[in-house]
Amino acid sequence: MESRGAIRYPLQLPATFSWDGERGIVRHGEGCTRNISEKGVFVDAAICPPIGSSVELHFSLPALQD
Numbered sequence: 001m002e003s004r005g006a007i008r009y010p011l012q013l014p015a016t017f018s019w020d021g022e023r024g025i026v027r028h029g030e031g032c033t034r035n036i037s038e039k040g041v042f043v044d045a046a047i048c049p050p051i052g053s054s055v056e057l058h059f060s061l062p063a064l065q066d
Helices: none
Strands: 013-020 025-035 040-043 056-059
Touching: 025 056, 040 056
Parallel strands: none
Antiparallel strands: 013 025, 013 056, 025 040
């Protein structure tokens, strides 16, 4: 049984992200979203920020069809 507090929507979109690394150097990564909810986003990526990092995430939702 799913016990998460928000509905997850399966969306695969390109995403970029950044965080402050060691010595204040901004690090960057890119990946692809797997699912999105109002409480978070699952991103598949080759590199990941350390646990507890504040992450800035960018992705674009496709336009809605009429």
